[in-house]
Amino acid sequence: MDVQASGNENQSTPEPAPAPGQENPPANPHAATRTPAIIVGVIAAIIIALSIYYLLRPEPLLVQGEVDATRLDIAARVDGRVKEIPVERGQNVTAGAVLVRIDNPETLAKQDQMRAAKAVADAQLANVLVGTRAETIAARKAEMERAEAAQVLAQKTFDRAKTLTEQGNAPQARLDQTTDALHEAERGLDQAKSAYEQAVNGYTKEERAIAKANVEKAEADIQSVKSVIDQLAVYAPIASQVYQRNVEPGEYVSPGVPLVTLIDLGDLWIHFDLREDLVKGLKVGDRFDVRIPALDDRHVTVEVKLIATKGEYASWRATRATGDFDLRTFSIRAYPVQPVPELRPGMSAYLDWRSRQ
Structure with a gap:
């Protein structure tokens, strides 16, 4: 009876209250030390996974192209002195518009x-x-x-x-x-x-x-x-835009010398120069998206309409392991599927060639 009483007394004895200003001790000290270790482990696993991903993934092959258009070098068939150029660079002209007037008193x-x-x-x-x-x-x-x-x-x-x-x-x-x-x-x-x-x-x-x-x-x-006098006025053959003025009023010109360069904005395409090992699997009619930095990285869908060899070699990529053969360069011409009015010749176009495939 005395032993049980003393045991009850021990069980009912309250723990002393903490002093003012002191925090309560943690209920489970092992759980508190395990949480930081888990966080560190997760971060390490993420880092390892990302490292493995970036090491094993194929390196992107960024291909750069350039927007091009049909260009017309307009030349005179007669000689004389440039009298007037009524058009400016960047001006849109209609078919039959006067581009250059030439003065030739001897012919008159x-x-x-x-x-x-x-x-x-x-x-x-x-x-x-x-x-x-x-x-x-x-x-x-x-x-x-x-x-x-x-x-x-x-x-x-x-x-x-x-x-x-x-x-x-x-x-x-x-x-x-x-x-x-x-x-x-x-x-x-x-x-x-x-x-x-x-x-x-x-x-x-x-x-x-x-x-x-x-x-x-x-x-x-x-x-x-x-007929010679009629050639003293040079006209635009098609509706186009003045890309460049090669002469100024007062200059003497000879037959065949380009006076004005026109571009046909209705016939725009994107031109790529690719090694023949990259052309593998590409065919006329294929479509893919390109990125135009000049248009705020707009994506434009283009369609391949021409694959032609350039007749020259890309000396920067040689297959030395297969017998000292150089890979030829192919010219790829891809046209926008939908008209892009803001597109202009000279703009760059980019795409990841491997992701395209």
Whole structure:
């Protein structure tokens, strides 16, 4: 009985209260020391997992491309001095808009010369078609009549001289003189008759053909000069944008020298140069997204429409382990699936080639 009482007393004895300002001791000191160890272990496991992930994952292959567009180098077909350039760089122009005006005074003067030659040819043709004037015909007829009278007179003189010579009343020299005079009068009469007949009949068909040919030649010369003058104004072949002005007013230009460079914003594509080992599996019609930094990293979906070799080698990547062969470079042209009005030539485009695959 005494032992049980003493045990009850021990069990009911209260623990002394902590002094003021002191915290209660932890109920389980082992749990308090285990929590930091768990946190450290979790952090270490995360670090190890991330390290293994970054070490084992394939290294990204960042491919850079460039936006390009159809470019047109507009050149003049004639020489001269630049008179005016009515367009500015970056300006949108319509088809047929004047890009450059060239001044060439020598060509303009040649056109006036050809027009004068044409007027002369027209006058000659009109003269041929009208025929001989009536006054000319009358004059030729009068000359023929005088030749006939001279021939009659020469014939009578010859007859008298011949009679006198036969009778012995005139020397032989006199007969010879009258004979020569008769022959000369006959030749004069023949010439006068020919001239009169030519005046009456007018020009021959060959002369008319020559006159017409001269007119046609003059017209062709005018058209030739006019075609050169038309080239003094250079026009835009299609609706496009002025990319570059290669000359300024006052400069002398020669045929074939580019004056203005245009770009067709309706025909934009993204150009990539890839080694042939990267082209493996790529085919025309494939689509993938590219990132455009100039457009705030906008993603643009493009479609491959051209895969062509460039005919050169990428010396920075050689397959030395397989027999000293260099990998060729292929040109890839991918067009945006949807129009991107803000896209401009020269902008860069990026994509992770392996993640694309």
